[in-house]
Amino acid sequence: KHVIKQLEIGWSPEQIAGRLQHDGQSLRVSHETIYAYVYGPDGQSSELARYLPHRRKKRQPRRRRTPRGLVFPPNRSIHERPDYVKTRETFGEWEGDLMIFERAQGKANVASLVERKTRFAVLFRNNDRSTTHLMNRLMDVMEHLPQPARKSITFDRGIEFRNWRKLKPGIGTEAWFCDPQAPWQKGSVENLNKRARRYLPRNAPVAALSNRDMKSICDRLNGTPRKCLGWRTPTEAFREELMKLR
Incomplete structure (x- = not known):
């Protein structure tokens, strides 16, 4: 009672x-x-x-959350990544991240990718943060490269990347993951994000940006000489590596 x-x-x-x-x-x-x-x-x-608060005549079954360790299993840890990726010896090893903007911009965001050896940057806009949408867009963007130019991508453990298993069967790309709360383990893309914020501040109207706008930003970033590349530009270094694949 x-x-x-x-x-x-x-x-x-x-x-x-x-x-x-x-x-x-x-x-x-x-x-x-x-x-x-x-x-x-x-x-x-x-x-x-x-x-009851929801006044349902039948109770909905509870969803089981997938443990984070199963979403990003130990064998995909950055510590299992081959040493030649860490030392930037090989071409086609990337890092990926998501640039988030102020709440007023809605769910719009920008995905950032950088090739570790050449520092070549790719940025593309998304209207949705769902993992399915993001991974589909990522594959659409990357599939235009020859497969040896997209061997792997290292991400953090954000839920946006939980559909990473699509990459291998979709475009032949391996996925690796940083330790929890360790963004410095993908320092190349973190550095890219800082430089990209010059053109994409957090209050930028990102939803209104066109593909041409995004390409213009990438061209600026990739056309800037880098000391780590012997003062070549990322575009020059990237093209040299692509020529070697022919």
């Missing part, structure tokens, strides 16, 4: 169970037990579901 009374005044099963525990009542029930009663024969006959 106590539980029913609390339901009638608008308390949720979680609130009822939590308050009973807080007050040290001899009556102890879990919120799952209350839900089972509400949706059981007695609760249905009394129409108790109408007092």
